[in-house]
Amino acid sequence: MSATPTRRIPAVVPLLALLALTGCTVGPAHPAHARRITVPQPTAPAPTPTPSASPSATAKPPLKSLAWYVAQVPTFPEAPIPQPVPLPTTGTAAFWHRLPTDHKVAFITIDDGGLARPPGAIDFIWQARIPVTMFLNSPAAAEHTDYFRQIQVAGGMVENHTINHTSLAGRSYDHQKQEICGAADRLEALFGTRATLFRPPFGEYDSTTLQAAHDCGTKAVLHWTETVHEGKVRYQTPEKVVHPGDILLMHFRPALMDDLLAALKAIHRAGLTPALLTDYIR
Numbered sequence: 001m002s003a004t005p006t007r008r009i010p011a012v013v014p015l016l017a018l019l020a021l022t023g024c025t026v027g028p029a030h031p032a033h034a035r036r037i038t039v040p041q042p043t044a045p046a047p048t049p050t051p052s053a054s055p056s057a058t059a060k061p062p063l064k065s066l067a068w069y070v071a072q073v074p075t076f077p078e079a080p081i082p083q084p085v086p087l088p089t090t091g092t093a094a095f096w097h098r099l100p101t102d103h104k105v106a107f108i109t110i111d112d113g114g115l116a117r118p119p120g121a122i123d124f125i126w127q128a129r130i131p132v133t134m135f136l137n138s139p140a141a142a143e144h145t146d147y148f149r150q151i152q153v154a155g156g157m158v159e160n161h162t163i164n165h166t167s168l169a170g171r172s173y174d175h176q177k178q179e180i181c182g183a184a185d186r187l188e189a190l191f192g193t194r195a196t197l198f199r200p201p202f203g204e205y206d207s208t209t210l211q212a213a214h215d216c217g218t219k220a221v222l223h224w225t226e227t228v229h230e231g232k233v234r235y236q237t238p239e240k241v242v243h244p245g246d247i248l249l250m251h252f253r254p255a256l257m258d259d260l261l262a263a264l265k266a267i268h269r270a271g272l273t274p275a276l277l278t279d280y281i282r
């Protein structure tokens with residue numbers, strides 16, 4: 001069990017800030033899957049009352065319980081019945097910043113996995129029924145399988161973010177294929193399903209990436225339209241609103257619960273409902 005402290009470690013802050021800007025991500029994706037696992041086991045819920053990280057670097061972190069987080073979650077309009085988006089038929093993976101759908105939905109994605117794994121996030125995702133897609137680096141997934149598996153049981157999907165989290169752009173086909181297929185193979189062995197989504201580290205990719213990803217079983221390579229860090233949503237577009245099909249990027253970091261809550265509130269403000277990527281990319 002991971003027991004990652006939720007307090008921030010000052011020495012890591014500059015790196016975190018950098019990652020927030022670059023949108024570092026990792027991870028293989030899963031195959032088409034119904035939106036939510038309907039039989040989460042009764043054994044999973046509840047272990048951790050969760051004091052969580054403060055979103056502010058200077059403020060004293062208030063103790064916020066799991067119940068507090070769950071109570072803050074807005075009530076969303078009912079999610080539409082998903083309609084899968086068309087995929088390329090040209091032997092390459094799709095690439096999107098935002099899913100080409102006019103459904104009033106947006107997608108929450110969580111990247112990496114090696115840095116921090118707040119225990120309370122598992123129950124938060126479970127109790128608030130938050131549909132999340134995890135883009136994991138396979139070594140982190142292997143080291144902390146139990147943590148990610150619990151989120152999987154709570155309805156989360158495991159997808160591909162490479163093995164080593166290095167930039168793929170400009171690298172050879174063989175190198176890129178090794179990073180993508182290697183992670184996909186490992187994640188499949190760990191979690192029982194083959195990733196069908198891929199997020200390139202730092203969002204950096206080229207046409208070889210789309211080819212290699214396709215050849216590893218990837219249907220879509222995904223960027224993002226918003227990032228969320230320490231409870232704040234940063235928009236990549238001037239309107240500062242979540243649009244239908246938008247993909248919100250956050251990371252497994254100490255403030256994950258604040259980030260999840262901030263994403264949910266932003267999606268709600270836009271009149272949208274959170275949905276699962278693999279319900280739309282099949």
Ligand SMILES: [Zn+2]
Pocket residue numbers: 023024025026111112161165201202
């Ligand atoms: Zn990353």
